[in-house]
Amino acid sequence: xxxxxxxxxxxxxxxxxxxxxxxxxxxxxxxxxxxxxxxxxxxxxxxxxxxxxxxxxxxxxxxxxxxxxxxxxxxxxxxxxxxxxxxxxxxxxxxxxxxxxxxxxxxxxx
Amino acid sequence: xxxxxxxxxxxxxxxxxxxxxxxxxxxxxxxxxxxxxxxxxxxxxxxxxxxxxxxxxxxxxxxxxxxxxxxxxxxxxxxxxxxxxxxxxxxxxxxxxxxxxxxxxxxxxxxxxxxxx
Numbered sequence: 268x269x270x271x272x273x274x275x276x277x278x279x280x281x282x283x284x285x286x287x288x289x290x291x292x293x294x295x296x297x298x299x300x301x302x303x304x305x306x307x308x309x310x311x312x313x314x315x316x317x318x319x320x321x322x323x324x325x326x327x328x329x330x331x332x333x334x335x336x337x338x339x340x341x342x343x344x345x346x347x348x349x350x351x352x353x354x355x356x357x358x359x360x361x362x363x364x365x366x367x368x369x370x371x372x373x374x375x376x377x
Numbered sequence: 378x379x380x381x382x383x384x385x386x387x388x389x390x391x392x393x394x395x396x397x398x399x400x401x402x403x404x405x406x407x408x409x410x411x412x413x414x415x416x417x418x419x420x421x422x423x424x425x426x427x428x429x430x431x432x433x434x435x436x437x438x439x440x441x442x443x444x445x446x447x448x449x450x451x452x453x454x455x456x457x458x459x460x461x462x463x464x465x466x467x468x469x470x471x472x473x474x475x476x477x478x479x480x481x482x483x484x485x486x487x488x489x490x491x492x493x494x
Binding site: 301366 | 487
């Protein structure tokens with residue numbers, strides 16, 4: 268089955284700086300890579316996703332890059348704001364299901 | 378609010394008791410997933426349904442766990458003879474079969490927090 272590793276487990280950045288979270292996956296058949304944000308006490312919510320026919324996708328301050336050869340993908344958040352503080356999960360899989368990483372707790376310091 | 382609801386939101390039970398959780402997905406979603414999440418971990422896949430058919434069950438899921446989706450709408454997850462290690466947040470998610478804009482987005486419910494004493 269798919270195995271997803273995510274790092275770092277915690278990340279602190281100053282407001283306005285960029286944050287980068289990296290994930291690797293094991294199953295070369297995986298073709299769908301979503302990122303979810305989970306605020307304290309709330310449900311995970313999708314913030315961006317990418318499919319394997321695309322190398323990069325951007326949505327305002329958030330971007331995801333994918334390197335299928337190396338089996339890794341990354342989340343980039345620019346101009347971080349305090350409301351970006353949360354736990355971020357990467358996932359990898361396909362049409363049927365995805366496997367989640369353990370999460371990165373991002374703290375944006377005002 | 379994503380439109381996925383779960384009941385109850387919290388459950389405290391004694392070791393050895395049976396518990397049942399309910400998930401109501403978004404009405405037009407035919408796929409329904411159950412996950413378990415413990416502190417500091419990501420959602421761990423348990424099982425999923427397409428309509429009323431249970432298509433996959435995690436090997437990590439012991440035979441004390443059973444899930445149903447009898448009419449292809451709501452789903453129940455039952456844990457028999459609960460153990461302290463079952464304490465976790467149980468999340469339900471639903472999604473459409475359709476590929477919407479390239480996304481297989483899963484919409485999560487608020488979860489049921491289970492505490493086994």
